[in-house]
Amino acid sequence: MRSAKKGTRAHRAGAVPYLFLAPAMALFTLFMALPIGYTVYLSLRRTKVSGLGLGKGARTEVFAGLGNYTAAVSDGELWAGWLRVLGYGALVLVLMLGLALVFALMLDAAHVRLARFTRISIFLPYAVPGVAATLMWGFLYLPGLSPFGEHPFLSADLVTFSMANVAVWGGTGFNMLVLYTNLRAVPREYYEAARIDGASELDIALRIKIPILVPSIILTTVFSVIATIQVFTEPTTLRPLTNTISSTWSPLMKVYRDAFVTGDLYSAAATSMVIAGISLVLSFGFLRIVKNRAFGES
Amino acid sequence: MRVNRLAVTAVAILTAALSTACAGGTDEPSAQSASQSAAPAGPVKLTYWTWVPNMDKIVSVWNQAHPDIQVTVSKQAGGDDAAAKFLTAAKAGNPPDLVQAEYQMLPSFVAADAVADLKAETEQVKGEFGEGVWSLVTLGTDAVYAVPQDSGPMMLYYRRDLFEKYGIEVPKTWDEYAEAARTVRKKDPKVFLGTFSSKDPGWFAGLSQQAGAQWWSISGDAWKVAVNDEATKKVAAYWGGLVKEGVIDDMPYFTPEWNKALNDGTLLTWPSAVWGPGVLSSNAPKAKGKWAVAPLPQWNAGENYSGFWGGSSTAVAATSPNKAAAAKFATWLNTDPQALELLIKEGAIYPAAAKGAALMTEAPDYFSNQPDFWQRAAAIGATARGFTFGPNVNVTYNAYRDAFDKAVAAKSDFTAAVQAMQDTTIADMRKSGFSLAQ
Incomplete structure (x- = not known):
């Protein structure tokens, strides 16, 4: 009887769920599916010039097949860019998330003086726009202007570290806040019970707080991986100041260069599809690896 | 926990997709x-x-x-x-x-x-x-x-007061300029006569024009590309030698560091164009009245050429x-x-x-x-010679920045950077289908 009733209700609902879904689907189509579709379309085209390429009709758009994709994948500069970003990303991920975790645990520990002030000052750099932050650090790095003296912060050997420093400075506060907020939501009874059992503050941090935080740590890691893959602002802003950052330093910079500096929208579209594919694989790959560890309990 | 996983997955998809959408977008506010x-x-x-x-x-x-x-x-x-x-x-x-x-x-x-x-x-x-x-x-x-x-038209901007202080004559040829660069380094190791900018392809193009380069030309119904012609290679080798020797600095123009050097007298010359006063007055206000102009140094004594x-x-x-x-x-x-x-x-x-x-x-x-x-x-302007620009100067100029950035950082052969510019330019034109003359 119960199941029969449920069935009729579902039957009567009919189009209603679709109606509820409609706004979301319309927005998705308009702002996600269509632009991506257009990018895919562009990535399959190229310009064909005849003769000198001057005057009317000398330049036409033709179907290119997968030519832009093979060119994108076989371009050594793109993979060199991935390597650079990988090194940069490893630095940023470990330092930024490590610091964020340590700060969150310290702030959450009992009896911290000036907790509010410290929390805000760690978070504050996140509120500084990326371009402003990079310019500020850029001025601090320039040998002629730096108050730190004549150190080659922007030399070929150090430029990756200098850039990672800007990202860590800007991102630690945000990630710390995510972790800290999660910690505050944990019932205090856990800690009390642990203390009665004789656990020290360090034990509580390592054996209770960190395991509870694992889902949040994964979330912040995924965010950071995606942000790293998309790194663009820092190197682009620093580039005019130094000889050590090329116009294709990161994969997205290459997309920008192709589209807006050398005027080849089609290669840019193909390269950005490749980048999107790789970032999907990386994000999902990471989630898959940690899935059991993080979400096994449920 | 399940909801959490879905959220994370959704965010992963959306963000990855967004990166594409942004990169591929061509929207431009259409006020006009x-x-x-x-x-x-x-x-x-x-x-x-x-x-x-x-x-x-x-x-x-x-x-x-x-x-x-x-x-x-x-x-x-x-x-x-x-x-x-x-x-x-x-x-x-x-x-x-x-x-x-x-x-x-x-x-x-x-x-x-x-x-x-x-x-x-x-x-x-x-x-x-x-x-x-x-x-x-x-x-x-x-x-x-x-x-x-x-x-x-290009001319040489120089610090008249400091030329006097270091006892340097205004160089008439590029050889004299190189010699003056060495003298300055000997007299004060903190000071440079000039700097080579790997960020300003237009500047390098102008210097190449002065030397008689013809990067592009039209022959019949085809483009002839010669970014690596002898004149350009001569200019590149000259500056590459000075940078390698360490007598010419390698900081790019129009940077805060460069402004500082123009202001505080640690940079003595700037081979620039007639619009230079605007830049100097806003970037080096403190040095007002201390700069003067002269014709660009020449490649051969007695010649009189400039570029744009x-x-x-x-x-x-x-x-x-x-x-x-x-x-x-x-x-x-x-x-x-x-x-x-x-x-x-x-x-x-x-x-x-x-x-x-x-x-x-x-x-x-x-x-x-x-x-x-x-x-x-005006007198200098009358001596300036230019060349025809090709249909993909943006590609060539971008190649200049990337190739010379590397060459300057490694203090390696500048003529190889010129060759890279040529190769990149040709490859791009060939890809698009331009007719190329050999």
Whole structure:
């Protein structure tokens, strides 16, 4: 009887769920599916010039097949860019998330003086726009202007570290806040019970707080991986100041260069599809690896 | 926990997709589309993208005298970004009616079919311009793609006070310049005579022009590309040698560091163009009255050549519904005596029109110590030689930055960087299908 009733209700609902879904689907189509579709379309085209390429009709758009994709994948500069970003990303991920975790645990520990002030000052750099932050650090790095003296912060050997420093400075506060907020939501009874059992503050941090935080740590890691893959602002802003950052330093910079500096929208579209594919694989790959560890309990 | 996982997954998909969507987007705010659909009944409304300072003041003089053609200035950032923005807007179908086009970018605009042929409209004013500058807007064809606005003949800016202090003569040849660079290093290891900028391909192009380079030329129905010609390789090898020797600095122009060096006297020369006073007065205000100009050093004693760095023209968009009105404004702006005077006074530019020189009487404020500044500039300008720019200068210039960045950082062979520019340029033209002459 119960199941029969449920069935009729579902039957009567009919189009209603679709109606509820409609706004979301319309927005998705308009702002996600269509632009991506257009990018895919562009990535399959190229310009064909005849003769000198001057005057009317000398330049036409033709179907290119997968030519832009093979060119994108076989371009050594793109993979060199991935390597650079990988090194940069490893630095940023470990330092930024490590610091964020340590700060969150310290702030959450009992009896911290000036907790509010410290929390805000760690978070504050996140509120500084990326371009402003990079310019500020850029001025601090320039040998002629730096108050730190004549150190080659922007030399070929150090430029990756200098850039990672800007990202860590800007991102630690945000990630710390995510972790800290999660910690505050944990019932205090856990800690009390642990203390009665004789656990020290360090034990509580390592054996209770960190395991509870694992889902949040994964979330912040995924965010950071995606942000790293998309790194663009820092190197682009620093580039005019130094000889050590090329116009294709990161994969997205290459997309920008192709589209807006050398005027080849089609290669840019193909390269950005490749980048999107790789970032999907990386994000999902990471989630898959940690899935059991993080979400096994449920 | 399940919800959490879904959220994370969704975020992963969305963000990855967004990165693509952003990268592929071509949207450009279309403030000027309104003007294009304006009914012909009222006054014609034109939009004009430019980065000449105070252009709005100059345009308001035109607007008062011409109630039927009203021009609105939209201030641009200038440089490569402005060119990319115009090309993108033209592709998207909503370009401004008028645009400031640097000479080296004009062929790219023409190749993208983004600018109109103004041959009929400019027939009358052709005589106002020298042959050299006129060929920059015709590209050696029968068409006229823009009205020349200003030109940038190159000259040597130097710190007169510090030349005296270190006992250096103004170098007449590049050999003397190299010798002076060594002398300066010996007298004060903190000071450099000059710096090689791997960020300014236009500067390097100008120096190559002085040496007689011809990066592009048209032979029949095909392009001939010779970025790696002997003249260019000579220039590259010369600067590469000085950078490697450590007697010339390698910091790029237009950086905070460079400004500081111009100001505090640790950089003594700047081979630049006639528009230099504007840059010096805003970037090195403290050194006012201490700089002077001389002709560029020559490759062979007794020669007298210069090149061009920068300079731009006023072009009309191919899709503008009011081409005639736009052409009328463009010719007024760049040939009318009143407009030229305003361009000099308000815009601080060196007009390309021949009669502009007569209007330049008072030396720029920054060079009040050199009352004959403009006479010298005019004499130097007459010796400048340029070359035809090709249809993908943006590719070549970008290759310059990347190749010379590397060469400067590694202090390696500069002629290899020139070869990289040539190879990149050729590869790009071949990919698009341009006819290339061997």
